[in-house]
Amino acid sequence: MKIRKSNGTNNNRNKKTFKETLSNGFKSGLNTTWILSKIIIPVYFFITILKYTGILKWFSLKLAPAMGIFGLPGEAALVLVLGNGINIYAAIGAVASLTLNGKQITIIAVMLSFSHSLFTETAVAKKTGISVAIVLFIRLSLAISSGIILNLVI
Amino acid sequence: MDIISILSEGVINGMKAVFTIAKIVIPLMIAMEILKDYKVIDKISKLLKPISNLLGISKNLTFPLVIGLILGLSYGAGVIIKEAKEGELSKKDLYLLIIFLVACHSVIEDTLLFVAIGANGWFLITIRIIIAIILTVLVSKFIGKYLDEENIKKFTT
Numbered sequence: 001m002k003i004r005k006s007n008g009t010n011n012n013r014n015k016k017t018f019k020e021t022l023s024n025g026f027k028s029g030l031n032t033t034w035i036l037s038k039i040i041i042p043v044y045f046f047i048t049i050l051k052y053t054g055i056l057k058w059f060s061l062k063l064a065p066a067m068g069i070f071g072l073p074g075e076a077a078l079v080l081v082l083g084n085g086i087n088i089y090a091a092i093g094a095v096a097s098l099t100l101n102g103k104q105i106t107i108i109a110v111m112l113s114f115s116h117s118l119f120t121e122t123a124v125a126k127k128t129g130i131s132v133a134i135v136l137f138i139r140l141s142l143a144i145s146s147g148i149i150l151n152l153v154i
Numbered sequence: 155m156d157i158i159s160i161l162s163e164g165v166i167n168g169m170k171a172v173f174t175i176a177k178i179v180i181p182l183m184i185a186m187e188i189l190k191d192y193k194v195i196d197k198i199s200k201l202l203k204p205i206s207n208l209l210g211i212s213k214n215l216t217f218p219l220v221i222g223l224i225l226g227l228s229y230g231a232g233v234i235i236k237e238a239k240e241g242e243l244s245k246k247d248l249y250l251l252i253i254f255l256v257a258c259h260s261v262i263e264d265t266l267l268f269v270a271i272g273a274n275g276w277f278l279i280t281i282r283i284i285i286a287i288i289l290t291v292l293v294s295k296f297i298g299k300y301l302d303e304e305n306i307k308k309f310t311t
Contacts, residue, residue, distance in 0.1 A: 021188055021192075022184055025183045025187030026180060029179050029181070029183035029184060032179045033176040041168035041169060044171060047164075049161075093168065096174075097168075102274075105271060105272045109268035110281055112268075114257060116264075124228050125227065125255075127235060128231050128234050128238070128248060130253075134249075134253075135252070135256050138253060
C-alpha cells in the first residue's frame with residue numbers, strides 16, 4: 001500500500017500490535033471508569049442525602065420557575081450546575097439519582113452536550129488563542145436556546 | 155428510613171450508575187484506541203474534505219475537525235496548535251474551527267453517556283452536529299470577512 005503523507009498526531013501505527021492497541025484501550029477505559037466513579041459516587045451520595053433531608057425539595061421549589069422555561073423541574077438545576085461546573089459524569093450521577101421523564105432527560109442531554117465542563121474545556125480552547133468570552137457566549141447561548149426551543153417543540 | 159439505609163442506598167445506587175457507565179466507557183475507549191492507531195481518522199477526514207467548503211475553512215483542516223469531533227476537544231486543540239505553529243492556519247480558520255468544536259466535540263462518548271441515562275442518542279447527535287454546522291456557516295458568512303486571512307505564524311501557548 002502506498003504510504004501517504006500524514007498530517008496526523010501519532011506516527012506509531014507500525015510500532016504497536018493489535019493486542020497492544022486493545023490493551024491500551026482497555027486500560028484507558030478502566031482509568032476513565034475509576035475517575036468517573038470518584039465523581040459519580042460522591043455526587044449520588046450527596047444528592048441522596050439532600051433528598052432525604054428535604055433540602056432538595058426546598059431548593060427545587062425555589063428554582064422551579066427558572067427551570068420551567070426549559071420544561072425541567074427545579075432540582076434539574078443541580079444537574080446543569082454539576083455538568084457545567086464539573087463534567088458530564090457528575091451530571092449523569094445527578095440525573096441517575098433524580099426521577100426525570102424521557103422528555104426532561106433529552107432536554108438536559110441536549111443542553112449539557114452544548115455546554116459542559118466549562119472550566120477545563122474553556123482553558124483548553126483558550127490555549128489555541130480564542131477568547132474565553134466568545135467560547136462561553138457560544139456554549140451558554142446554544143444550551144439556553146436549545147433548552148427553551150426543545151421544551152416548546154417536543 | 156434510618157440513616158444507615160439512606161447512606162447505603164446512596165452508595166449502592168451510585169455504584170450501579172458507575173457500572174452502567176463502565177459498560178459503555180471501556181468498549182468505547184478500546185474502539186477509540188483502534189481509531190487512533192489504525193489512522194481511521196485520517197481516512198474519515200479525507201472523505202469529509204468537501205465539508206470544509208461549506209464551513210469556510212481550509213481543505214487540510216478537516217483533520218483537526220474530525221479529531222476533535224471524535225476524540226475530543228483537547229485532542230482537536232492539540233492538532234490545531236500544532237498546525238498554527240507550522241503556520242498553516244489563518245485567523246479565520248482558527249475561529250471557525252474552534253467555534254465548531256466548542257459546540258460539538260467527542261460526539262460518540264458524550265452521546266453514549268446520555269443514552270445510558272435514557273436520552274435519545276440519534277436525536278442528540280444529529281441536533282448537535284447540525285446546530286454546530288449552522289452556527290459555523292453563519293459565523294463564516296457574516297463575520298468571516300472581518301477575520302483576517304493571514305496566517306498566524308507567531309503563537310503563544
